[in-house]
Amino acid sequence: MFDRRVTRIFLFSLVAxxxxxxxxxxxxxxxxxxxxxxxxxxxxxxxxxDYTGMYEDSSNAWVWTEPGVNLSQYETVxxxxxxxxxxxxxVNAQHALTENLRQGMGRLGLKVVDTNADLTVHSAMVDYxxxxxxxxxxxxxxxxxxxxxxxxxxxxxxxxxxxxxxHAESLNGAMAETISDIIGYWGRQ
Numbered sequence: 048m049f050d051r052r053v054t055r056i057f058l059f060s061l062v063a064x065x066x067x068x069x070x071x072x073x074x075x076x077x078x079x080x081x082x083x084x085x086x087x088x089x090x091x092x093x094x095x096x097d098y099t100g101m102y103e104d105s106s107n108a109w110v111w112t113e114p115g116v117n118l119s120q121y122e123t124v125x126x127x128x129x130x131x132x133x134x135x136x137x138v139n140a141q142h143a144l145t146e147n148l149r150q151g152m153g154r155l156g157l158k159v160v161d162t163n164a165d166l167t168v169h170s171a172m173v174d175y176x177x178x179x180x181x182x183x184x185x186x187x188x189x190x191x192x193x194x195x196x197x198x199x200x201x202x203x204x205x206x207x208x209x210x211x212x213x214h215a216e217s218l219n220g221a222m223a224e225t226i227s228d229i230i231g232y233w234g235r236q
Contacts, residue, residue, distance in 0.1 A: 094132060094171040094194040095208045106228040108211035116206045118166070118197070118233050124157040125164035129193070130171040141172060144193065144222050151230035166206075170195040173210075177218050190214030191221045195229060207233065 101111040118124075126149045129141040148170060149159050157166070171194050178189035192212035199206045209232060213224035 094130070094169075094173060095196050095210065096205065098208070098210075101208060101210070104232055106211070106232060108209055108228055108232060110207075110209050110232055112207040112233075112236050113204070116199075117236050118207065119156050121165040121199075122158060123160045123164040124152045124166040124168060124197075125160055125162065126152060126168045127170065130169075131175075132171050132173055133175040133192075135175045135177070137172075137175060137177065140175060140177075140191065140218065140222065143219065144170070144172060144191070144226065147223060147226040148195075148229075151226050154230060155233055165200060167198045167200055168195060169198065174212065176214075188214055188216060189218040189221050191218065191225055193225055193229075207236075 098109070101109045104110045126145060129144045129148075131137070131141050148168065152159055152168065172191060173194050174190075174192035176190050190212055192210075194208075194210045196205050196208040198204065209229050211225055211229055213221045213228065215221040215224055
């Protein structure tokens with residue numbers, strides 16, 4: 048009798064612990080609890096209105112999505128062209144990032160429209176290096192760093208936010224990898 052009760056308590060405790068652990072999205076990863084943890088007076092990382100709750104995911108992007116939200120539950124999305132708040136201006140890179148993001152949203156099953164969408168995607172190129180003549184921040188070759196947040200237009204609330212960078216042999220490769228990783232994150236939600 049005593050052994051059965053101990054076994055039941057142990058199994059119940061184990062199941063409860065497992066349930067709690069499965070509800071923690073950033074288990075074992077650094078979680079930005081406070082918006083100030085990510086802001087720096089030396090950096091331009093001020094595009095996302097609030098970094099609170101973001102964590103580093105498997106693609107090394109800093110991410111957050113409203114619990115219970117999946118972008119596939121929406122039908123339409125407006126992708127506003129990338130802003131450039133980096134120290135380097137490259138309109139062609141902004142256009143390429145925007146087009147990559149528009150195509151990626153289509154791969155998620157969302158219809159990309161110009162107005163009256165369910166979602167609006169706001170994005171900025173926050174850092175950028177086209178390559179040539181050495182490296183930037185010790186990173187060899189071209190790289191791009193972006194910040195993106197998604198607004199549910201019915202509520203006006205931000206439902207997802209991502210900050211990610213990639214470097215590659217070419218600038219186009221870095222841009223494609225960055226957007227691909229972000230779309231992959233949203234696809235896993």
